[in-house]
Amino acid sequence: RHKFWETQPVGQFKDIGDSSLPEGPIELPTPLSEVKQEPYNLPDNYEWVTCDINPEEMCDEVYNLLTFNYVEDDENMFRFNYSKEFLRWALQPPGYFRSWHIGVRVKSSKKMVAFITGIPARIRVRDEVVHMAEINFLCVHKKLRTKRLAPVMIKEVTRRVHLENMWQAAYTAGIVLPTPIATCQYWHRSLNPKKLIDVGFSRLGARMTMSRTIKLYKLPESTITPGFRKMEIHDVPAVTRLIRNYLSHFVVSPDFDENDVEHWLLPKEDVIDSYLVESPETHEVTDFCSFYTLPSTILGHQSYSILKAAYSFYNVSTVTPLLQLMNDALIVAKQKDYDVFNALDVMQNETFLRELKFGPGDGKLHYYLYNYRMQHALKPSELGLVLL
Numbered sequence: 001r002h003k004f005w006e007t008q009p010v011g012q013f014k015d016i017g018d019s020s021l022p023e024g025p026i027e028l029p030t031p032l033s034e035v036k037q038e039p040y041n042l043p044d045n046y047e048w049v050t051c052d053i054n055p056e057e058m059c060d061e062v063y064n065l066l067t068f069n070y071v072e073d074d075e076n077m078f079r080f081n082y083s084k085e086f087l088r089w090a091l092q093p094p095g096y097f098r099s100w101h102i103g104v105r106v107k108s109s110k111k112m113v114a115f116i117t118g119i120p121a122r123i124r125v126r127d128e129v130v131h132m133a134e135i136n137f138l139c140v141h142k143k144l145r146t147k148r149l150a151p152v153m154i155k156e157v158t159r160r161v162h163l164e165n166m167w168q169a170a171y172t173a174g175i176v177l178p179t180p181i182a183t184c185q186y187w188h189r190s191l192n193p194k195k196l197i198d199v200g201f202s203r204l205g206a207r208m209t210m211s212r213t214i215k216l217y218k219l220p221e222s223t224i225t226p227g228f229r230k231m232e233i234h235d236v237p238a239v240t241r242l243i244r245n246y247l248s249h250f251v252v253s254p255d256f257d258e259n260d261v262e263h264w265l266l267p268k269e270d271v272i273d274s275y276l277v278e279s280p281e282t283h284e285v286t287d288f289c290s291f292y293t294l295p296s297t298i299l300g301h302q303s304y305s306i307l308k309a310a311y312s313f314y315n316v317s318t319v320t321p322l323l324q325l326m327n328d329a330l331i332v333a334k335q336k337d338y339d340v341f342n343a344l345d346v347m348q349n350e351t352f353l354r355e356l357k358f359g360p361g362d363g364k365l366h367y368y369l370y371n372y373r374m375q376h377a378l379k380p381s382e383l384g385l386v387l388l
């Protein structure tokens with residue numbers, strides 16, 4: 001059934017429940033001198049390109065490929081529209097490798113037709129920190145689908161990760177592959193219900209009018225928690241301590257240091273928003289919340305072309321109840337004109353989703369590890385990891 005994935009060091013469906021197989025790496029590292037030195041072969045008319053997404057021209061090419069060919073919902077009504085600034089942020093964390101930003105061009109026209117990326121990350125699994133790649137933005141142009149180009153892209157990024165002496169990876173997908181370490185549910189909180197209904201993102205509930213629906217989702221004009229403010233650069237040490245301690249409670253999570261927190265959590269306009277609670281008495285940082293900005297193109301609609309969505313990222317509560325903290329996050333997202341606030345049921349998110357009027361979406365997100373076997377699938381609440 002999975003001609004490609006059956007050949008890869010990932011948990012296989014046939015091995016589910018086999019308690020004789022230990023948790024941990026499936027294959028041992030090979031000496032670097034034994035890693036294939038040349039790129040994998042592409043069909044004749046295509047060539048590899050290592051992408052530098054800093055110059056506007058190259059970033060434009062990647063942006064356009066993704067804007068017209070990346071992930072859609074199951075009814076092809078919406079397509080992710082990552083911004084160029086978002087892509088630069090997502091692909092250039094501390095210690096990134098340019099060689100892991102891989103494009104494929106048509107030799108004759110130089111048109112970019114496929115893409116895949118990796119970034120380095122330290123991921124903790126139980127009590128072990130593993131140096132991994134996070135793989136994302138796998139995309140093949142719509143006109144070149146089902147020609148088995150994806151397996152070549154995946155083998156090539158794997159080869160380049162191996163060349164940096166890393167042997168594991170983490171990735172997420174909306175489809176089931178061999179085999180998820182966890183399966184999470186997307187939840188959506190309407191901020192602009194009229195637009196969401198107009199564009200077919202959501203529907204008017206049974207026995208609901210538009211005006212009752214608008215009233216149902218109304219939020220206060222301003223945030224409620226005293227000391228709630230935007231994160232600033234001088235907060236990096238305090239936020240790092242807060243988040244490291246919080247993430248240590250999950251089975252799988254990133255191992256963030258101060259450099260990572262500065263990169264991933266310091267606010268960047270229209271990319272990443274982070275807020276914290278500084279106690280008005282002690283000036284301690286006690287709570288934190290964050291969301292990233294990922295608009296979707298609305299496909300074939302008369303009056304609207306973009307859905308502005310916020311995605312819950314990392315949230316930590318020690319004093320302010322998580323429910324109240326996330327309600328304040330919804331209030332800022334509404335102030336900033338987002339149409340919807342999305343979240344997965346990871347970490348402790350289940351404790352606020354229903355109460356804050358999130359509803360389950362029609363999409364799931366499956367989490368995977370490459371070359372790392374898990375004995376059992378995790379519950380979403382055991383996952384402390386959010387990928388972009």
Ligand code: NHW
Pocket residue numbers: 001002003004005006069070071072133135136137138139140141144145146147148149150151154157158161162166167168169170171172173174175177370371
């Ligand atoms: S998930 C988003 C993936 N992208 C999209 O959905 C965009 C729209 N779709 C496309 O562009 C986030 C194409 O449909 C793609 C497949 C390119 C998806 N992950 O070329 P063929 C990520 O970026 C397998 C993994 O004919 P295609 C995460 C499929 O099961 N495998 O298909 C990426 C089949 O193999 P099988 C996927 O439709 C993680 C084979 O590809 C997949 O023209 C990557 C068919 O290939 C997916 N999302 O192109 C893995 N979708 O065995 C990283 C399909 O079943 C692993 N397939 O026959 C780790 C690597 C690093 C290790 C380092 C140590």
Ligand code: EN5
Pocket residue numbers: 071072073074075076077136172173174186187188189190200201202203358359360361362363364365387388
């Ligand atoms: C790798 N980083 O399906 C990511 N989104 O629910 C790649 N549904 O937006 C993997 N179909 O339910 C991505 N509205 C996998 C996800 C791909 C995108 C996707 C889903 C997630 C989504 C929306 C729109 C559905 C349109 C028709 C949805 C219902 C909202 C409603 C609001 C009011 C309360 C109940 C729910």
